[in-house]
Amino acid sequence: MADFTPRVFTQTFGVVGAILEKNGRILLVKESQRKGPDDGKWSQPAGWIDVGEHPSEAVKREVKEETGYTFTPTHLLGVYSLVRKDVEKELGGTPHALKLIYIGAISADQTELEDDVDEVKWFLPEEIYSMNQNTLRDLDIKQEVKDYFSGKRYALDIVVHTIA
Secondary structure, eight states: OOOOOOOOOSSOEEEEEEOOEETTEEEEEEEOOTTSTTTTOEEOSEEEOOTTOOHHHHHHHHHHHHHSEEEEEEEEEEEEEEEOGGGHHHHTSOOEEEEEEEEEEEEEEEOOOOTTEEEEEEEOHHHHHTOOTTTBSOTHHHHHHHHHHTTOOBOGGGSOOOOO
16 A cells, blocks of 8 residues: 655654565665656665554565565565665755565565555675666665675564554
């Protein structure tokens, strides 16, 4: 489901994403943000955490919406801080996302994609490393892929979610 919540870039915000690997390839999604600065760029399945939502549930939702696969997180890959100065003018502010990146398993069956993704495709790590800001939405994805293949893994219980 497309989210029409206005985005405000005056403070950092929470995002979840996933590194999905199969046979040595990483799944990326092609953004479909008509009139947006990232239209047509490749990205990992990712999105904002809804208020009150557990990050592990948010990543399941985002992966399903953007890839059509059911995702079961098994580990946290890491927390990445990304400042996007390249889109300040287009967005009227500087996005600074704190990204909780998960790894895990996906279902064999794929359902229909959301309308903000044009395509999903499996890439070799070298193909991702050679991408630039014209083709890759978030350049920190390169580091995430390197971290994935180097074996970084954290237990899911490192993320503590409290509702008071």
